[in-house]
Amino acid sequence: MSKRIDVKDLNVYYGDFLAVEDVTINIEAKSVTAFIGPSGCGKSTFLRTLNRMHEVIPGARVEGEVMLDGDNLYGPGVDPVTVRSQIGMVFQRPNPFPTMSIRDNVLAGVKLNNKKISKGEADVLVERSLKGANLWNEVKDRLEKPGSGLSGGQQQRLCIARAIAVEPQVILMDEPCSALDPISTLAIEDLINELKDQYTVVIVTHNMQQAARVSDRTAFFNIAGTGKPGKLIEVGDTHTIFSNPTQKATEDYVSGRFG
Amino acid sequence: MTATTLTSTQGAGRAGDKIFSGAALAAGCLILAVLFGVALFLVVQAIPALTAPSAEIQGGEGFFAYIWPIVIGTLIAAVIALVIATPIAIGVALFISHFAPRRLAAGLGYVVDLLAAIPSVIYGAWGAAFLAKEISPAYNWLAANMGWLPIFQGPASATGKTILTAGIVLSVMVLPIITSLSREIFLQTPKLHEEAALALGATRWEMIKMSVLPFARPGIISAVMLGLGRALGETMAVALVLSSGALTASLIQSGNQTIAAEIALNFPEASGLKVSTLVAAGLVLFIITLAVNMVARWIISRHKEFSGAN
Numbered sequence: 001m002s003k004r005i006d007v008k009d010l011n012v013y014y015g016d017f018l019a020v021e022d023v024t025i026n027i028e029a030k031s032v033t034a035f036i037g038p039s040g041c042g043k044s045t046f047l048r049t050l051n052r053m054h055e056v057i058p059g060a061r062v063e064g065e066v067m068l069d070g071d072n073l074y075g076p077g078v079d080p081v082t083v084r085s086q087i088g089m090v091f092q093r094p095n096p097f098p099t100m101s102i103r104d105n106v107l108a109g110v111k112l113n114n115k116k117i118s119k120g121e122a123d124v125l126v127e128r129s130l131k132g133a134n135l136w137n138e139v140k141d142r143l144e145k146p147g148s149g150l151s152g153g154q155q156q157r158l159c160i161a162r163a164i165a166v167e168p169q170v171i172l173m174d175e176p177c178s179a180l181d182p183i184s185t186l187a188i189e190d191l192i193n194e195l196k197d198q199y200t201v202v203i204v205t206h207n208m209q210q211a212a213r214v215s216d217r218t219a220f221f222n223i224a225g226t227g228k229p230g231k232l233i234e235v236g237d238t239h240t241i242f243s244n245p246t247q248k249a250t251e252d253y254v255s256g257r258f259g
Numbered sequence: 260m261t262a263t264t265l266t267s268t269q270g271a272g273r274a275g276d277k278i279f280s281g282a283a284l285a286a287g288c289l290i291l292a293v294l295f296g297v298a299l300f301l302v303v304q305a306i307p308a309l310t311a312p313s314a315e316i317q318g319g320e321g322f323f324a325y326i327w328p329i330v331i332g333t334l335i336a337a338v339i340a341l342v343i344a345t346p347i348a349i350g351v352a353l354f355i356s357h358f359a360p361r362r363l364a365a366g367l368g369y370v371v372d373l374l375a376a377i378p379s380v381i382y383g384a385w386g387a388a389f390l391a392k393e394i395s396p397a398y399n400w401l402a403a404n405m406g407w408l409p410i411f412q413g414p415a416s417a418t419g420k421t422i423l424t425a426g427i428v429l430s431v432m433v434l435p436i437i438t439s440l441s442r443e444i445f446l447q448t449p450k451l452h453e454e455a456a457l458a459l460g461a462t463r464w465e466m467i468k469m470s471v472l473p474f475a476r477p478g479i480i481s482a483v484m485l486g487l488g489r490a491l492g493e494t495m496a497v498a499l500v501l502s503s504g505a506l507t508a509s510l511i512q513s514g515n516q517t518i519a520a521e522i523a524l525n526f527p528e529a530s531g532l533k534v535s536t537l538v539a540a541g542l543v544l545f546i547i548t549l550a551v552n553m554v555a556r557w558i559i560s561r562h563k564e565f566s567g568a569n
Contacts, residue, residue, distance in 0.1 A: 053458055056450075058361075085460025095451040099473035108469060109459035159455070166459060 002200045003069040003086075003169040004029040005050060010064035011229075012045055012054065020046050021229035023064075025219055027170075032192060032201045034211035034238065037221035037253070042230025043204050044174050046221070050202065051087035051172055052080040068169065085109070087170040088163035093179050094155035096147030096162070103143040105158055106130060109166040125165055133161035134191050153184020160191065164199070171195060173203040177210065189214050208254060212242050220250045298545070305539035311532055322536065326543055328506035332422065332515035333544070336497060337490040339426025339510070340433055345483055347430075348437035355438075356445035357467060368442060375435035383499030386428035387420065391500065394427070395419035398511040412509040420502035423510040425517075428496050433486035440485065444478030445471055477559040484555040488548055494519040518544040 005027040012020040020042035027033045035043040048054040049062050052073060066073040073083050088109075096105045106126045110117060117125070126143065130136040135157040139150070147158050156176060163171055173192075177185040192214045195201050205211050211218050219235040234247045245251045252258050313321030351371065355364045395417065402413030415421075452470035461469055472479075497520040504514035522537045529537055 051458065053454065056454060056457060081460050081462050084458055089454075089458035091451065091454060091458075093451060095449075095455040097452060097455065097469060097473070099476075108456070109461075112459060112461050112465050162455075162459065 002029045002198060004200065005170060005202075006065075006067040007050075008065045008067070010046070010049065010062060010066065012042065012049055012060065012062050014057070015059040018229040019060075020049075020221075021231050023232045025232060025235055027200060027202060028217065029200050030196055030198070031216040032196045032203060032214055034215035034218045035202070035204045035221060036206075036208055036211050036218060037230070037233075038223065038258070039206070040226075040230070041221040041223040043219075043221045045230070046232075047172050047174055047202060047204050050170070051084050051089055053084065053089060055080060085112070085166055086168055087172060088166065088168035090156070090159050090163055090171065090173045090176045092175045094152055094159055096150075096155050096158050098146065098148040100147060101144045102139050102147045102150070102158060105147040106161050106165050108162055129161040129165040130158075132164050132195075133157045134187060134194075135161055151184070153180050153187055156180060156184070156188060157191065160188075160195075164195070168199065170200040170202065173201065175204050175206060178206060185210070208242075208256075212238060218242070220245075220247075220253060222249050222253070301538060301542040301545055304535055305542045306535075307532060308535040308539040311535075315532055316536055317533065322539060325536065326518075326540055329516045329518050329521050329540065330543060330547070331506055332503075333491055333517040333519070333547070335510070335515060336422055336426050336429055336501075336517050337487055339423060340429035340490040341483060341487055343427060343430035344434045344437055344486060348434050348482075348486075349441055349479065351434075352438050352441035352445055353467060353471075355442050357463065357471065368439070371435050371438045373435075374431070375439070379432065379493060379495045380499070382428055382432055383496035386424060386496060386500035390428065391419035391421075391424050393419075394424060398423070401511055409508040410510045412512070415511045416502065416513045418502060418513070420500060421511050421513055422501060422515040425497045425501040426510075428500050429490045429493055432493060432496060433489050436489060437479075437482045437486045440482035441475065441479055444475040444482070448474045480555055480559055484552060487551055491544065491548055491551070492519055494523045498523050 007023055007025045007027075010020070010023045011018060023046060035047060037043050045054060045060075048057075050066060050073075054060040054062070062074065064074075068083075068086065072078070096102075097108060100108060103122075103126050106129050107117070107122055110122075110125065127136060127140075130139060135154060138154060139158075147155060150158060156179075160171075160176075177188050180188065189210065192201055192203065196216075203211075203214065215238045217235065218238040218241040220233045220241060221230050222233045223230045234241065234245055234250045236245075241250060242254050245254065308316065308322055311322075313319065313324075316322050316325050318325050351367075355368050355371075359367060395415065398415035398419060398421065399413075401411045402415040405411040406413045448471045452474060453466055456466040456469040497517050501515065501517070501520060502513040503516040503520065503524075506516075507514035518540050522540055525533070526537055
């Protein structure tokens with residue numbers, strides 16, 4: 001239930017503006033890869049190109065290849081809807097559907113494309129997904145209550161439950177803890193550690209300690225200045241990136257000298 | 260020293276605050292006073308008609324016998340208008356907000372808003388002089404093929420000036436109201452929720468069903484209720500289009516009447532008790548509109564827990 005992603009020579013444009021330039025990176029299956037770098041360096045933009053969510057932004061387009069176990073996401077005839085059902089995403093701010101109950105939120109993705117699911121199967125799936133997101137014990141008595149009534153951290157775990165309910169190959173996380181308090185953040189980080197047994201996880205984070213705690217591999221993005229495109233500077237084992245990077249810019253960033 | 264600086268806060272800003280809160284309070288009270296004044300006028304003027312002996316009221320059978328056919332007529336015309344206009348309006352609004360390319364969307368939104376700028380007398384003239392004539396073959400067909408339904412019972416009106424024609428004209432008139440309000444609501448759907456749906460692998464239509472429509476539901480209801488208010492109270496178009504008469508079940512025969520058109524057509528020549536009767540009819544219309552709005556608010560508040568507001 002997890003696939004690797006290989007990106008080759010990827011450029012991302014907003015209209016005529018080159019936002020991210022020439023990224024080549026291999027993301028291993030069943031591992032956690034963290035993207036770090038200063039604000040505006042294109043790491044979130046790049047993350048969105050991994051499940052074609054950048055297409056929601058008017059004018060955004062890419063050149064290059066993103067291979068999911070050998071299948072090009074940008075090949076002719078590839079439907080972005082299918083891509084997104086295989087590569088799930090968790091966003092910066094928790095976004096459960098406010099009009100749905102907790103249970104319906106978990107089932108939201110499963111019920112798409114006119115798929116029918118029996119009540120028994122649905123119950124099993126809801127329990128499994130919520131347990132997978134470490135949320136089951138907190139919400140099992142109020143599954144019919146609205147998801148928006150939960151705390152921020154619980155809402156974010158609900159969103160993760162919703163993402164894993166469709167059994168994706170890859171889960172992308174765009175700064176999933178930036179709107180959460182330290183306790184909730186810890187809960188999410190523990191969860192990410194468990195998720196990598198089954199899924200390929202890619203996480204964008206501003207927090208270098210977080211990258212060091214949760215990821216197996218780390219990619220450092222940087223930007224030369226405003227108006228210049230973001231670039232992938234270096235990627236490697238998290239331990240190496242933080243203790244013995246090959247690039248000066250990476251060393252300056254992880255040691256806190258800038259950014 | 261500190262005490263004086265803390266207590267002496269008389270500046271221009273302070274005075275501005277007072278003026279603003281006074282003005283806001285006055286405006287709020289004014290609305291209540293106007294509403295109360297209108298209601299009081301209606302009740303006082305209506306009392307003679309409500310208390311008069313039955314034989315003196317138009318029709319000779321009392322106020323209730325006079326009013327209920329035109330209440331039903333009003334509701335029929337308004338319901339026809341909403342049944343036609345609501346789905347079209349939501350479709351157009353969704354097209355403008357989520358499907359059309361940006362340039363086309365702006366142009367189309369402008370055209371829809373222009374529909375609202377056409378005076379109702381023009382709609383009335385168009386309905387009476389053009390639509391009624393063009394649509395009467397369709398009524399004949401309905402009478403011949405669907406005549407077993409009471410609402411399409413023949414013989415169809417030869418002029419086409421029926422309550423169904425009036426309803427269709429009303430639907431065109433309420434269309435821009437419902438469309439532009441719905442469009443504004445659709446555009447306000449949080450990007451966050453739209454992206455949540457898309458990231459799960461929703462198609463565009465599924466995304467709309469999952470995030471846009473639930474978010475917009477209270478707004479759509481308000482928009483429809485505003486449209487209903489317009490349809491209930493619309494006078495000129497109905498007065499021109501409808502060849503009025505007694506209450507009939509068939510929508511394609513001449514007959515039926517609405518309260519607003521009844522008042523407009525009879526008021527200029529009315530005197531004495533007749534005026535009072537018409538004002539009482541106005542009071543009934545006022546109560547219907549009030550009730551409709553209260554029901555709408557109740558529907559919206561029933562789902563507050565699940566609304567996007569919290």
